[in-house]
Amino acid sequence: MFFAVCVGADAVTDELAEQLARVKTAQSEFTEEKHLALFTAPVVSKGIFKFDKTAQKLRWEYQQPFANGFIIEGKKIFRVRDGKKTPVKNGLARNAAAQMMVWLTLDIRELAKTYRITQAENKLVFTPINAANDIIDNITVWVERTENPPRVSAVKITEKNGDFTLFNFTGSVLNTPIPSEDFQ
Amino acid sequence: MKHVLRAHKKLLWLALFTLACAGLCTQLRVSENILSMVPASVRKPVELFEHSALGQKLFVVTHAADEEEARERALTVRDELVSKGLVRPLFVPPADFARVLLGGLPARFSAADAARAAQLLTPEETQKNLGAHYENLLSLQSTFLKQIIPYDPFNLMSLITGKLAALGKGTGLEFQDGLLTSADGKTQIGMYDVSGKSTDFNTAQKINDFFVSVQQQLSPGLRVFYLGSLRYTWENVQIIKRDLRVITLLALTCLSAVFFIFFRQKSALLIYALPVIVLPPAALVTGLIFGEISGITLGFGSVVAGLSLDYAVYVFFALQASPSASAQTLASLKKHLFCNFMTSALCFCALFCSSVEVFRQIAVFSLCALALALFCALQIFPPYFQNVAKQSLPVVTRTYALPRAVALAVCALVLVFGWWGVTRTRFSRDIAELNSTSPAFKQDKQLFDNALPVIADKQALLFVLGASQEEALMRNEILSAKLPEPLAVSGLFVSQRGQTQNKRRWADFWNANRRNYARLLLEEYAPQFGFAPDAFTPFFEHTLADAPLVGPLDLSVFYNPVIALTDGSYGIVNHVADTSEYKQIADNKNVFFFSRFALQEQLMHGVKNQALQIVLLALLFNFSAVWLVFRKLKDTLICFVPVVFGACVTFGCFALFGVRVNLFVLVFLPLLMGLGIDYGIFQVIKYKRGADRALYPPRALMAAGLSTLAGFGVLIAAKHEVLFMMGFSSFVGISAAVCASLFILPAFLERKK
Numbered sequence: 061m062f063f064a065v066c067v068g069a070d071a072v073t074d075e076l077a078e079q080l081a082r083v084k085t086a087q088s089e090f091t092e093e094k095h096l097a098l099f100t101a102p103v104v105s106k107g108i109f110k111f112d113k114t115a116q117k118l119r120w121e122y123q124q125p126f127a128n129g130f131i132i133e134g135k136k137i138f139r140v141r142d143g144k145k146t147p148v149k150n151g152l153a154r155n156a157a158a159q160m161m162v163w164l165t166l167d168i169r170e171l172a173k174t175y176r177i178t179q180a181e182n183k184l185v186f187t188p189i190n191a192a193n194d195i196i197d198n199i200t201v202w203v204e205r206t207e208n209p210p211r212v213s214a215v216k217i218t219e220k221n222g223d224f225t226l227f228n229f230t231g232s233v234l235n236t237p238i239p240s241e242d243f244q
Numbered sequence: 245m246k247h248v249l250r251a252h253k254k255l256l257w258l259a260l261f262t263l264a265c266a267g268l269c270t271q272l273r274v275s276e277n278i279l280s281m282v283p284a285s286v287r288k289p290v291e292l293f294e295h296s297a298l299g300q301k302l303f304v305v306t307h308a309a310d311e312e313e314a315r316e317r318a319l320t321v322r323d324e325l326v327s328k329g330l331v332r333p334l335f336v337p338p339a340d341f342a343r344v345l346l347g348g349l350p351a352r353f354s355a356a357d358a359a360r361a362a363q364l365l366t367p368e369e370t371q372k373n374l375g376a377h378y379e380n381l382l383s384l385q386s387t388f389l390k391q392i393i394p395y396d397p398f399n400l401m402s403l404i405t406g407k408l409a410a411l412g413k414g415t416g417l418e419f420q421d422g423l424l425t426s427a428d429g430k431t432q433i434g435m436y437d438v439s440g441k442s443t444d445f446n447t448a449q450k451i452n453d454f455f456v457s458v459q460q461q462l463s464p465g466l467r468v469f470y471l472g473s474l475r476y477t478w479e480n481v482q483i484i485k486r487d488l489r490v491i492t493l494l495a496l497t498c499l500s501a502v503f504f505i506f507f508r509q510k511s512a513l514l515i516y517a518l519p520v521i522v523l524p525p526a527a528l529v530t531g532l533i534f535g536e537i538s539g540i541t542l543g544f545g546s547v548v549a550g551l552s553l554d555y556a557v558y559v560f561f562a563l564q565a566s567p568s569a570s571a572q573t574l575a576s577l578k579k580h581l582f583c584n585f586m587t588s589a590l591c592f593c594a595l596f597c598s599s600v601e602v603f604r605q606i607a608v609f610s611l612c613a614l615a616l617a618l619f620c621a622l623q624i625f626p627p628y629f630q631n632v633a634k635q636s637l638p639v640v641t642r643t644y645a646l647p648r649a650v651a652l653a654v655c656a657l658v659l660v661f662g663w664w665g666v667t668r669t670r671f672s673r674d675i676a677e678l679n680s681t682s683p684a685f686k687q688d689k690q691l692f693d694n695a696l697p698v699i700a701d702k703q704a705l706l707f708v709l710g711a712s713q714e715e716a717l718m719r720n721e722i723l724s725a726k727l728p729e730p731l732a733v734s735g736l737f738v739s740q741r742g743q744t745q746n747k748r749r750w751a752d753f754w755n756a757n758r759r760n761y762a763r764l765l766l767e768e769y770a771p772q773f774g775f776a777p778d779a780f781t782p783f784f785e786h787t788l789a790d791a792p793l794v795g796p797l798d799l800s801v802f803y804n805p806v807i808a809l810t811d812g813s814y815g816i817v818n819h820v821a822d823t824s825e826y827k828q829i830a831d832n833k834n835v836f837f838f839s840r841f842a843l844q845e846q847l848m849h850g851v852k853n854q855a856l857q858i859v860l861l862a863l864l865f866n867f868s869a870v871w872l873v874f875r876k877l878k879d880t881l882i883c884f885v886p887v888v889f890g891a892c893v894t895f896g897c898f899a900l901f902g903v904r905v906n907l908f909v910l911v912f913l914p915l916l917m918g919l920g921i922d923y924g925i926f927q928v929i930k931y932k933r934g935a936d937r938a939l940y941p942p943r944a945l946m947a948a949g950l951s952t953l954a955g956f957g958v959l960i961a962a963k964h965e966v967l968f969m970m971g972f973s974s975f976v977g978i979s980a981a982v983c984a985s986l987f988i989l990p991a992f993l994e995r996k997k
Binding site for chain 2: 103105196
């Protein structure tokens with residue numbers, strides 16, 4: 061899960077943090093695989109996301125099997141369902157939106173406050189420092205460092221009960237302007 | 245010489261007595277409670293409101309040009325209030341709160357819930373709910389939602405969330421993150437529990453300091469302020485402090501002016517020492533009788549200060565003017581002074597019959613003060629006044645009588661003016677106006693009311709009382725069952741007896757047949773959405789089990805409708821619409837209805853009754869007393885002329901100057917009666933005395949009237965609504981009564997001679 065609370069980053073080089081900080085916009089298609097004990101088989105969803113770091117805007121949209129998602133504009137958050145945009149005002153959603161921004165910018169220094177971060181080859185593993193967290197076991201982020209700036213190719217959120225969600229990002233485009241209408 | 249020494253001894257003892265009383269007064273509890281200011285008929289609902297959670301809340305209002313800015317600032321202010329320990333942190337639901345909520349359903353499982361649950365156990369509803377669960381599990385929220393979905397495949401949670409939603413039903417308000425939002429979103433209102441007592445001035449001061457510092461940092465267009473009982477406390481205290489300074493200064497100045505115009509003798513200073521002498525014992529006696537003393541009663545001290553001077557003033561002038569020995573003069577004055585005291589005392593006795601506690605305190609306070617003032621005037625002061633050289637003051641015996649025809653014309657005009665005033669005077673229906681607030685407060689309150697017109701105008705509170713919490717809850721349930729639409733609180737806060745019945749209903753509902761049916765439904769439809777065969781095992785093993793998986797549901801942590809009253813009983817607070825349906829079920833014994841409009845109605849009704857009672861009693865007492873003194877109807881009626889004159893001019897001026905009259909005008913009416921009759925008696929006795937008329941110089945009446953105005957009328961400068969009302973009434977009414985006594989009465993009395 062993207063939203064979580066986090067701390068600690070000794071192993072992560074300043075270089076990587078600096079490279080990631082250079083990502084100003086990102087857009088990509090994604091597939092989301094849900095491996096839940098509640099389901100007999102993994103369930104796959106597909107969608108797109110668009111992110112503008114400078115404008116603090118994000119569109120996260122599922123296209124299959126359901127058409128829904130959300131849009132973040134600064135501190136505002138909207139739920140999108142069947143093309144309809146409705147504001148979300150509850151604190152939980154607002155905190156979630158704030159966390160989402162931290163994860164999308166991969167702000168290593170910010171994340172290091174609540175996660176212990178370890179680096180191995182092309183991936184970063186974030187383990188919650190807070191012992192009271194009884195849901196998330198770890199979050200693994202795969203980074204392709206062959207390109208500059210590096211791009212995130214996959215994210216896996218593993219829960220303590222063994223369930224996990226895997227996001228695969230394809231067709232990523234970084235640092236190209238995104239029209240503001242795309243966030244409407 | 246011996247006589248004088250004996251008199252000094254008396255004065256010394258009096259001073260010691262006053263000092264002792266003043267010392268003991270420091271132990272008195274001074275209170276400023278709105279309950280003591282309202283008639284008995286509205287006291288209970290006001291008391292209930294004061295005890296309710298809403299009455300104790302601190303309302304923090306943030307207003308900005310747009311919703312986002314208002315919300316951001318509201319959340320920032322809340323964080324700061326919590327971090328500084330000024331308010332208690334909001335309830336944060338634990339991770340397993342959804343399961344706790346679901347676990348609380350059996351104890352709240354009503355007959356209506358059973359019917360609704362039966363509807364949920366259909367193939368269509370099951371498919372719909374499983375489909376929704378599937379979609380939620382694919383969303384980013386799945387990590388949280390899957391904590392509850394296995395326990396609730398049929399969406400039974402909707403039954404309890406429906407009950408929670410019913411709490412705010414009909415308000416049309418949006419409530420998110422502990423913030424109420426106005427229709428345009430520009431005003432956000434947070435409701436918080438204050439860490440200290442909500443009536444404590446120190447807490448009020450801390451909260452006020454906090455908001456002053458917040459307001460200093462605000463950008464233009466942004467407003468942040470607070471409302472609630474703490475704001476009233478702070479505003480009242482500030483205004484009373486300011487009033488005390490201004491009134492004391494003004495009263496001293498006016499009294500000095502009267503002294504220099506009429507007395508100009510050292511010994512006459514004793515007259516002005518009277519208020520200082522009589523007030524501590526009066527306050528002490530009042531405090532001992534009532535267990536506490538109201539700030540209003542103490543404020544009324546300045547009124548009595550003015551009144552208490554009269555007896556000494558009359559004695560002073562009589563002794564100055566008397567050619568006979570002082571003992572004879574005093575003897576001839578006694579009847580007049582006792583008569584004056586009796587009429588004033590009877591007026592206060594009438595006031596004592598009121599159901600408003602402050603009025604009763606004022607009555608006792610005034611009686612004590614006047615009795616002591618009379619004692620001083622007759623027993624302590626005469627030796628000092630006697631020693632003054634007789635030629636030092638010119639004895640003026642001329643009168644200022646108007647021609648009789650003119651006097652009659654003036655009387656007719658004043659009567660018309662009074663009638664016009666009575667028909668046009670606006671009475672304040674708002675109980676909040678008994679609190680004194682600044683213009684800034686009124687602006688803030690207006691913004692609050694505009695932001696939440698539904699709460700301000702259309703919402704009401706229904707209080708259901710019981711000797712115990714269980715009894716109150718049971719009564720609430722019984723009442724709820726009688727209503728076309730149940731009370732939301734009764735569905736969530738259930739008595740032990742009700743819980744037992746509900747749990748039995750839950751167990752009956754989930755009998756073996758229904759459990760099997762539920763299992764069949766899940767076996768049929770869950771695989772269609774890819775759910776594993778054992779996905780909903782927790783529903784059968786935990787949700788339907790007798791022992792809940794999680795702790796009991798305690799909703800009072802974020803919403804508590806139960807109030808503990810001072811008499812040990814309990815009340816349940818229901819938020820309802822301000823409609824006759826709820827108003828009619830209030831029996832004012834165990835069920836009380838409270839709304840702004842209902843309260844205004846009750847208050848007006850109570851005030852009218854009180855006014856009628858006090859005025860009629862005072863009239864009856866005084867008429868009887870004056871008649872007993874003069875034994876002549878004409879003389880008796882003449883004594884009432886200044887009263888009628890004063891009342892007419894006062895009500896005429898209320899209408900003329902647009903003064904909104906509050907119920908404290910009721911204190912003024914018997915006072916005016918007492919004083920007006922005193923002046924009337926003064927003139928009637930004077931004209932009956934013949935040769936002794938010199939004992940009643942007009943300047944004695946003028947000095948007495950102006951002294952009263954100096955002590956009493958200066959309250960017109962007060963900002964406190966109650967004190968201002970008394971000051972305005974007395975300034976106008978007593979001036980008119982003095983004028984009537986000096987210029988109108990002689991026109992009729994001279995003829996008698």
